[in-house]
Amino acid sequence: MRATSLTARFLARSFVPLAAAALLLAGCKEQQEEHAPLPxxxxxxxxxxxxDGETAMLTGQILAENEAALAFRIGGRMIERSVGVGDAVTPDKVLAKLDPVNEENALRSARAALSAAEGRLVQARNNFDRQNTLLQRGFTTRVLFDQAEQELRTSQSAVDDAQAQLQMAEDRLSFTELRANVTGSVTARLAEAGEVVQPGQTIFQVAREDGRDAVFDVPANLLRSVPANAPIAVTLTDDPSTIAQGRVRTVDPQADPVTRTFRVRVGLIDSPAAMRLGATVTGRVQLEGTxxxxxxxxxxxxxxxxxxxxxxxxxxxxxxxxxxxxxxxxxxxxxxxxxxxxxxxxxxxxxxxxxxxxxxxxxxxxx
The missing domain is CATH 2.40.420.20 (conserved putative lor/sdh protein from methanococcus maripaludis s2 fold)
Known part of the structure; x- marks a missing residue:
């Protein structure tokens, strides 16, 4: 009886730790299953x-193929401006004027100087003719004849110089009017009436009517991928149905210092009238296949x-x-x-x- 009680007590003490261990393992397994990493x-x-090569797309604008910078050849105060941005110009049309007072005075002075020189020339020629006649008859000396001849030559040179000064004065007076020398339209106005301008200072920028360019700023890596003489399709950004074909005309030799892109001008072939100057366009070109x-x-x-x-x-x-x-x-x-x-x-x-x-x-x- 006593042995049976001891055996039962021993089994009870052994079963409790085993049950606890089994429960602990089961809890760990459930915890591991709950925290398994999700994909x-x-x-x-x-x-x-x-x-095949990809199709590259860039956004640019329409500019004139050729532009002329118009400026006065002399300095002065501009008193009149006849055209503005967008106005059409034709050769010999007066676009602006300078104050001509100084040039008019210089012209009058040049004319007076020429008149005086011509008077001295007449006097010198008469004196030379007289000395020449007297020398042939033996009534004068060779020295007086040579002096008269020298005075005639000097007077003739003075007249030539006065005529040249008169021509210069007339040219300077004509330079007070700025005239167009191309057919096109004004794209920029850089001075107003009342300003004092310097010789060669641009007053108007005129776009010639002889062609249109689509201008793009192209990254260097894209520029290297464009085939030589590749056709380029140019469309209006706001109207893709307006399209023109073109080819690369010029590439700037140096990159822009800020954007590090190269300016490329694409000459358009028979550009539509809707592609006006300054219009935003999209260019598409097929790159070389890699x-x-x-x-x-x-x-x-x-x-x-x-x-x-x-x-x-x-x-x-x-x-x-x-x-x-x-x-x-x-x-x-x-x-x-x-x-x-x-x-x-x-x-x-x-x-x-x-x-x-x-x-x-x-x-x-x-x-």
């Missing part, structure tokens, strides 16, 4: 290899100091790193030449927090 949501694209896969720049990461991307395994929904070769860096995107195949799922957002083998869930798909 990380990411955004991704499906790689698609392309052999085989590869274009992906967003946000998809790019690095492994072993080499470019890499995260690839999603569609069967296991896990990610793995893969090295790639970059053919070209574009604003906001990169062109991958090697390392990606058609159908590869490339992570484009959330790449910083991934690790190999991590389970992911593609945003937009059901988990």
């Amino acid at each position: 990380r949501p990411v955004r991704a694209i499906t790689a698609e290899r392309s052999e 085989p590869g896969v274009k992906i967003p720049a946000s998809a790019l990461t690095k492994i072993n100091n080499q470019p890499a991307v995260w690839i999603v395994d569609p069967k296991s929904s896990t990610v793995a790193l893969r090295n790639v070769e970059i053919a070209r860096f574009d604003p906001g995107s990169v062109l991958v030449s090697e390392g990606l195949d058609d159908g590869d799922i490339v992570v484009t957002a959330g790449v910083q927090a991934l690790h190999p083998g991590q389970a992911v869930r593609l945003l937009g798909s059901r988990s």
Whole structure:
């Protein structure tokens, strides 16, 4: 009886720790199941290899193919302005005038000087003719004849100089009127009546009517990808049905110091009348084809100091790193030449927090 009681007591004491341990293990298992990591949501694209070049689009404006800066050839106070921005001009049309008082006085002075020089020339010629007649008859000396001849030459030179001064005075008077020498329209007015202007200071900017250019600011990497003599389609931004064809006419040799872009002028062929000066246009050009896969720049990461991307395994929904070769860096995107195949799922957002083998869930798909 006593042995049976001891056995029962021993079994009871052993069962309690075993039951507690079993309950503890069951709780840990439930806790581990409750805190199992969820698939990380990411955004991704499906790689698609392309052999053809892309179509680049840029926004620019319509400018005149040739522009003329009109200025006075002399300085003075401008008293009259006859045209404004947008006005049409034709050759020899008076656009502005300077105060002509000083030039008119200089012209009168030049005319008076010429008249006086011509009077002295008449006197010198009469004296020379008289001395020549007397010398032939032997009634004068050779010295007096030479003096008369020298006075005649001097007087003739004085008349020539006075005539030149008169011509200069007449030219300066005509320079007080600014006349157009081209057919076109005024695009800028840089001085007003009452201002004192300097010689050569631009007063009007005139766009010639002999052509139109579409002007674009092009990044250097895009400029290198445009084929030589490539056709460019130019459309009005607010009316895409208005279209003109053109080709690159000039490329600035130096980049803009602020934007680091190059100004490109595209000469338009038979531009429509709707493409007025200053109109905003969109240019489209087919770039040279570079085989590869274009992906967003946000998809790019690095492994072993080499470019890499995260690839999603569609069967296991896990990610793995893969090295790639970059053919070209574009604003906001990169062109991958090697390392990606058609159908590869490339992570484009959330790449910083991934690790190999991590389970992911593609945003937009059901988990």
